Amino acid sequence: MALNTQPNIADPDEFYAELIRAHDGLSDAESAAFNARLVLLLANHVGDRATLTEALAAARKP
Amino acid sequence: MPLDDRYQLAFRLYPYERSADQDAAAPVRHPVVVMGGGPIGIATALDLGLQGIPVTVLDDHEGIGMGSRAICFAKRCLEIADRYGCAQPMLDKGVVWNLGKVFHEDRKVYEFNLLPEEGHRFPAFINLQQPYFEKFMVERVRAAQAEGAPIEIRGKNRVERIETKADHTILHIDTPEGPYTIHADWLIGADGASSPLRGMMGLDFEGRVFQDSFLIADIRMLSDSFPTERWFWFEPSHGAGASTLLHKQPDDVWRVDFQIGWDVDRAEELKEENVRRRLDAMLGGDVAYEIVWSSIYTFQCRRMKQFRHGRVIFAGDAAHQVSPFGARGANSGMQDVDNLGWKLGMVIRGEAPDRLLDSYHEERAFGADENILNSTRATDFITPKSTASHMFRNAVLDLAEHHAFARPLVNSGRLSVPCTYDGLSLTGADALPGGPARTRPGSPCPDAPVGNGYLLNALGGGFTILTLDAEAPETLTEDGVTARRHALSARDDASGALAERYLGSADRAVYLVRPDQHVVARWDRYDETALRAALRRACGKE
Numbered sequence: 001m002a003l004n005t006q007p008n009i010a011d012p013d014e015f016y017a018e019l020i021r022a023h024d025g026l027s028d029a030e031s032a033a034f035n036a037r038l039v040l041l042l043a044n045h046v047g048d049r050a051t052l053t054e055a056l057a058a059a060r061k062p
Numbered sequence: 063m064p065l066d067d068r069y070q071l072a073f074r075l076y077p078y079e080r081s082a083d084q085d086a087a088a089p090v091r092h093p094v095v096v097m098g099g100g101p102i103g104i105a106t107a108l109d110l111g112l113q114g115i116p117v118t119v120l121d122d123h124e125g126i127g128m129g130s131r132a133i134c135f136a137k138r139c140l141e142i143a144d145r146y147g148c149a150q151p152m153l154d155k156g157v158v159w160n161l162g163k164v165f166h167e168d169r170k171v172y173e174f175n176l177l178p179e180e181g182h183r184f185p186a187f188i189n190l191q192q193p194y195f196e197k198f199m200v201e202r203v204r205a206a207q208a209e210g211a212p213i214e215i216r217g218k219n220r221v222e223r224i225e226t227k228a229d230h231t232i233l234h235i236d237t238p239e240g241p242y243t244i245h246a247d248w249l250i251g252a253d254g255a256s257s258p259l260r261g262m263m264g265l266d267f268e269g270r271v272f273q274d275s276f277l278i279a280d281i282r283m284l285s286d287s288f289p290t291e292r293w294f295w296f297e298p299s300h301g302a303g304a305s306t307l308l309h310k311q312p313d314d315v316w317r318v319d320f321q322i323g324w325d326v327d328r329a330e331e332l333k334e335e336n337v338r339r340r341l342d343a344m345l346g347g348d349v350a351y352e353i354v355w356s357s358i359y360t361f362q363c364r365r366m367k368q369f370r371h372g373r374v375i376f377a378g379d380a381a382h383q384v385s386p387f388g389a390r391g392a393n394s395g396m397q398d399v400d401n402l403g404w405k406l407g408m409v410i411r412g413e414a415p416d417r418l419l420d421s422y423h424e425e426r427a428f429g430a431d432e433n434i435l436n437s438t439r440a441t442d443f444i445t446p447k448s449t450a451s452h453m454f455r456n457a458v459l460d461l462a463e464h465h466a467f468a469r470p471l472v473n474s475g476r477l478s479v480p481c482t483y484d485g486l487s488l489t490g491a492d493a494l495p496g497g498p499a500r501t502r503p504g505s506p507c508p509d510a511p512v513g514n515g516y517l518l519n520a521l522g523g524g525f526t527i528l529t530l531d532a533e534a535p536e537t538l539t540e541d542g543v544t545a546r547r548h549a550l551s552a553r554d555d556a557s558g559a560l561a562e563r564y565l566g567s568a569d570r571a572v573y574l575v576r577p578d579q580h581v582v583a584r585w586d587r588y589d590e591t592a593l594r595a596a597l598r599r600a601c602g603k604e
């Protein structure tokens with residue numbers, strides 16, 4: 001499974017707003033911890049090791 | 063330098079005695095000298111001595127050091143000790159545990175049950191104070207000596223200086239009655255992590271130092287509130303350490319291990335009142351206990367570039383050092399001995415070429431790298447070194463409390479398991495279609511029930527042709543080396559474990575097994591030409 005970098009989220013504006021809302025009221029440290037948990041949850045959902053490696057590389061070098 | 067003890071003794075088992083070598087007109091030559099009588103040196107003496115090869119152990123103390131360093135001894139280590147005939151007392155004395163609990167701050171994040179796989183003579187591991195582990199081995203040496211095994215242990219014999227020659231080493235030794243000199247065809251360096259031998263030979267020992275100190279206290283308490291389980295706290299709210307480990311040992315003793323940071327005043331921290339302050343914070347002030355032993359450690363992960371230097375061979379902590387998370391120190395050192403013993407024996411008896419010993423470095427450096435990788439990862443999880451690493455560590459712990467997926471990411475030390483010598487020089491072909499991955503060439507043979515006993519009792523010492531529902535001759539001799547058949551049928555084990563571990567989906571199998579119980583190669587039938595080639599390969603003749 002290759003990393004899908006084509007549009008894949010049905011309602012992008014709504015998703016983005018929800019993501020930002022999720023950080024409402026969090027301090028910088030809490031936001032960072034939230035993001036870490038989110039990354040882990042999503043990574044487990046993806047599961048495929050090669051895809052995760054690709055995603056890590058893509059995030060490092062946008 | 064006077065021969066003062068560097069540590070207190072738990073058991074004085076080999077008091078200094080004058081040896082005839084000290085009065086000899088010319089230095090006496092020995093086939094094998096082992097420098098260091100720690101667990102690895104004594105195991106080396108047992109392996110070689112039980113093969114009938116004269117071996118002399120030199121140790122600068124008169125017995126076993128007091129502090130229990132190692133407490134976890136894994137299955138493979140016990141299986142090796144069993145080959146030497148000393149595992150039963152370890153098993154009898156040791157504590158078996160299966161339940162582990164992980165805490166973050168004051169919350170229990172989750173617990174796990176190791177649910178041991180059935181059909182093994184030995185448990186996944188036992189907890190036992192290292193001095194007992196060593197004592198049972200020295201007692202086995204005494205019994206073997208009584209049966210004629212040519213083993214000698216010389217206490218208060220400190221190796222001061224060596225000279226390496228093409229085919230031997232000259233050792234200058236100091237004793238309470240003055241110095242003397244001996245020669246050794248082979249010298250085994252089992253002199254521990256700070257190996258003076260390595261220093262004498264100017265050899266490297268590079269790796270990573272972890273910038274953290276650990277205060278270790280063994281305490282005796284009669285308490286029901288701490289059961290036979292392993293409890294690990296990340297960032298405990300009692301504040302006594304950045305992480306804390308509680309682990310049961312025999313004799314009502316618990317190991318408590320506090321991570322206390324890098325910049326610490328050792329003398330101050332080790333004062334009884336300060337050790338008690340931490341313990342009281344953790345145990346709650348009303349628990350009565352006695353401090354048996356305490357010490358402060360810093361940890362490193364490193365290994366020598368080369369374990370073999372001609373006629374000098376390093377084993378155990380002298381060759382490699384790991385952080386203790388995952389209990390891979392003594393456990394992996396025992397695997398070094400298991401690996402080295404038969405190879406050195408064959409080379410000394412002229413059954414195999416000298417280069418067989420190069421495979422000792424190849425295989426055990428491979429094992430050391432695997433152990434270093436595992437213990438480095440555990441250490442990084444336990445003591446995160448960057449803000450991001452700390453954040454992810456805590457994210458894993460937070461999620462683990464509610465979601466099963468995060469639990470395998472929690473790493474407070476991975477159990478020591480032996481490595482498989484995949485693709486290395488002595489390892490042969492896998493010609494058993496459908497054979498299980500765990501018994502592929504290079505693997506240590508897993509135990510299995512057979513009749514009223516266990517498979518591993520029948521393997522090791524020499525080469526074995528293990529057949530399962532397959533035909534093969536009783537012996538096969540190739541270039542002076544004989545492999546003996548051990549014939550089994552899947553029906554010998556009603557539980558099905560034997561078939562599951564050795565046949566997989568195959569109907570029959572032929573395995574060639576090394577003296578250290580590792581698989582050389584396997585086939586779906588007896589093929590004489592292939593077996594001969596595998597046997598040559600396993601002896602370093604290909």
Ligand SMILES: Cc1cc2nc3c(=O)[nH]c(=O)nc-3n(C[C@H](O)[C@H](O)[C@H](O)COP(=O)(O)OP(=O)(O)OC[C@H]3O[C@@H](n4cnc5c(N)ncnc54)[C@H](O)[C@@H]3O)c2cc1C
Nearest residue numbers: 098100101102122132133134221254378379389391392393
């Ligand atoms: C806190 C802690 C916890 C640990 N927990 C575990 C665990 O749970 N499981 C595990 O498997 N391992 C564990 N280990 C590692 C384990 O203790 C070591 O791997 C093991 O002791 C190594 O044995 P060795 O024989 O190689 O070296 P050592 O035990 O260090 O023995 C070396 C010997 O050489 C002698 N010597 C030194 N210099 C000379 C000289 N010049 N002449 C003659 N003799 C000399 C020394 O006196 C000593 O007797 C732990 C270690 C620590 C520190």
